[in-house]
Amino acid sequence: MPVSRPPRSTRTVKAGSLLIGGGFPVSVQTMWKAAIGPADFEAVISSLTRLGELGCDLVRFAVPDLAAAEAVGALSRRTAMPIAADIHFDHTLALRCLDFPIAKIRINPGTLGAEWKVREVVGKAADRGVALRVGVNAGSLPRSLEGEKDPAEAMVKAAEEELELLDRLSFRDAVFSLKSSDVGETIRANMRFSKAHDHPLHLGVTEAGPLIPGIVRSTAGIGNLLERGIGDTIRVSLSAPAADEVVAGVEILRATGRRSEGVKIISCPRCGRTTFDVQNFTEDVSSFIHSTRKTITIAVMGCAVNGPGEARKADLGITGAGKMAILFRKGEIVRRVTYEQALEAFQQEFDKLCAD
Ligand code: SF4
Structure with missing residues (x-):
């Protein structure tokens, strides 16, 4: 495997409490999967806490109408999770969201329309100190670029047209994304844009698919760019729960050496x-292991062939060995338990490890 290039140097964009680019850690985002209203707030806030424990740094919400703008705005007052509002077609929704402590507004040059609308959003975002993401998507390019033969080039042009307007308005706090459902197009567009501009890049392969194909395609696209030192925040787009997107995103960062904190499972x-x-044991332990940001490796092994070796190397390991399970902590056997006792024993040892 080639050695990863160090992250490229970009400007820093502040999205609420989250710093994107400028050498800050690559962050993980997801998108909320349903419409929300005030009646959902308690459940949503508790889910946002869980997403944060899993390693999520920002959550984006669709804002298709005024009721959604009011709800997402009100939610942003009640959670520590940075909230981004996703706006298409109606720029007045962005203006309303900017009355709340929203961390970031995502606009799409292909769907927001006339320049004066962008100017109004940019002006208010600047007044409020709110970041923008210019999210270019190969499936919704501005009409003027629909005839372009190369979709990657068309995405770069769409992003650069918007960038030129932001520059004219002296607006600096913008993150850009150039996403296609095609992995190669996504990689080429981001490489080309990153060579010419120092704006932080939000990476993703859009509409990547159901869980397994979606993770594979996202890893191929996002992982490739991260290995080249490109990318400051990522979102894995899956036809699956937001928690899966976050876990997949964190694992991509871990695999590319961009994040080490949290639990690595062997x-x-x-x-x-x-x-x-x-x-089943790995699924059961996933209910508690993500509550720590400590850097911990755990191993869960099936038998006495490779089990003791791997379990011994991990910070906390467990292996089946005949009728019993053996637990290792930092290379030493700490317990032998029955399979019925294994989960409780493992959790106790895990808690001790986190408390050390
Ligand atoms: S040999 Fe043992 S450790 Fe290896 S896959 Fe089989 S059960 Fe798992």
């Missing part, structure tokens, strides 16, 4: 030697 794929239900 687990065996299982085979005919398995004496321990590794699959």
Whole structure:
């Protein structure tokens, strides 16, 4: 595997409490998957807390109408999670959101329309110190670019037209994204844009698909760009729950060396030697292991062949070994338990590790 290039140098954009670019850690975003109203706030706030525990740094909400603008705006007053408002077609919705402590407004040059509308949004965002994301999408390019043969080039042109307007308005706090559902187009567009401009880039392969194909395509696109030192914040777009998008995003950062905090899981794929239900155990432990930001490696192994070796190397490991499970902590055996006792014993040892 090639050695990753160091992150490229960009300006810093402040989105609420989140700093994007400028050498700050690459952040993970997701998008809320449903419309919200005030009656949903308690459940939404609790889900945002959980997404934060999983490693999410910002959540974007669709704002299709005034009721949504009021709801998303009111929500931003009640949560520490930075909230971005996603606006298409009606710029007055962006203006209304800017009356609240929103962290960022996402606009799409292909759907917002006339320049005067962008000017109004930019002017108010500047007054309020709110960041913008110019989100270019290959599926909704401005009409003037629909005839372009190369979709990657068309995305770059759309982004640069918007950038030129922002420059004329002396607006600096913008993150850009250039997304296609095609991995190659996404990579080429971001490489080309990043060579010419120092704005932070939000990476993603748009409409990447259901869980497994979507993660594979997102990893191919986002991972490739991160390896080249390109990318300051990422979103994995999946036809799956937001929590899956966050876990996938965090794992991409971990695999590319852009994030080390949190729990890395090593687990065996299982085979005919398995004496321990590794699959269900890893699902069970996922309910508590993400509550820490400590850098911890855990191993969950199925049998005595590779199990003790991997479990011994991890900060906390467990392996099946005949009728019992053996727990290792920092290379030493700390307990032998029955499979029924394994989950509780593992959680106790995990809690001790986090408290150290
Ligand atoms: S650790 Fe054991 S059970 Fe798991 S894949 Fe390897 S040999 Fe099979």
